Amino acid sequence: MFAHIIQTLPQVLIDGLTLGAVYAIIALGYTMVYGILELINFAHGEIFMSGAFIGTAILIGLTGVGWIAAFPAVVTLILVLLITSVATGFLGMGIERVAYRPLRKSSKLITLITAIGMSFLLQDFVRFITELKNGNYIVNTPALFSGKVSVSASSLSSLFDDATFKVTFIVVLLVAFCLMIGLEIFVNRTKWGMAMRAVAQDPDTASLMSINVNKVISLTFFIGSALGGATGVLFALHYGTIDPYIGFILGLKAFTAAVLGGIGNIRGAMFGGLMLGILEMFAAANLSTITGNVLGAEYKDVFAFAILILVLIFKPEGLFGKAVTEKV
Known part of the structure; x- marks a missing residue:
């Protein structure tokens, strides 16, 4: 069993990093919005x-x-990344302006239900448009980068099997890390980033210090949505097939990654996404071997969420989160 796990490790790392990078960037959108509004934007x-x-x-x-x-x-x-990012950025701003801002003073439960409603609305709208234009809601993405690369891991050690990856693996990782590093610099080194951190800490005090809270929140939704849209392009290029329902399960897992890393923490979201992707691919490759063929690769989600539960039992605020004392 141990030998099989070691043999598949190179391929697991390649596939896990690709999926984890997608989770990480989507998780950034969740954690940015939650950090400022304490809203889970489903x-x-x-x-x-x-x-x-x-x-x-x-x-x-x-x-x-x-x-x-x-x-x-x-x-x-x-x-394509620029056009898509701008389009989805304005889409996120529009959703915040129409669906969330009027309910900002309402209970968080009402806002949460509204977010779920917007989720279903976007699903059905995209499905309707796609079926109207294409006759089918499942779409194949044109190949922009073709070819596969073989990694001779066995030459490094006889314990490893060789691995392969598509050229889009490099594209996904490079773009994903550029986006994550760019966001980190923006939040910590710019005037608008300082304003976002101020609003996240105390919006009322920030408004008294001449910070336009509504503009900061709109900018947060724009950036988070732009990152999410760019990630959608990377996902479509790498996996080649998309449908209107890919956002539900990937969004749920990205939210899980944000919680795992510590929701509201940007670096935690990055780490949580990469960790969840690697765990999921590890389970897909080795779960049947570990359990003696009792559980197959289709139970990889159970494995990943079990790890999440264990982490949250011992560290409820997440791996990078900080315990916050609630004011009464």
Whole structure:
């Protein structure tokens, strides 16, 4: 059993890092909004899904006019990421303005129900548009980067099996880490980032110090949604097939990653996403071996959530979170 786990480790790390990077960026959207509003924006998963469809639609359009064949893939990727990020950023701002801002003084339960309602609304809207244009709500994304790379892990040690990955693995990791590092710099090194941290700490005091709280909240939704939309493009490019329901399960897991790392903590969301992705791929590759074929790869979610429960039992605030004393 141990030998099998070691043999599959290189492939598990490759697949886990790819999936974990997707979870990490989506988790950033959850943790940013929660850090300021203490709101779980359950529509964020559907913003990620919308980004996947917007990016795919742009790629299909560019393929139709011959752009992809005429221009380098990197140029096309940057263009698609920029357009999709701006579109989903404004979508997130619109959702905040229409659905959340009027309920800001209401109970958190009402806002939570509204977020779930927006999630279903976006799902059905995207499905309706896709079926109207395509005749089917499952869409294949045009290949922008093709080819696979073999990793000769066995040459490093006879304990390892060789591994393979698609070129999009490198693309996903590079773009994901650039986005995460860029967000970290923005939040900690810029004037707007300082304003976001001030509003997260005490919105009333921040407003007394001439900070426009509504603008800061709108900016938070824009950035979080833009990141989610860009991640949707990366997901569509790597996995090749999307549907209007991919945002639900991925959004739920990304929220889990945010909780695992410590919701409201940006670095915690990054680490939680990467950790959850690796755990999930580890379970998919080795769960049947560990349990003697009692549990198969389809139970990988159970394994990942069991780890989450154990972590939260001993550290309820998450791995990077800080215990907060509630004021009475």
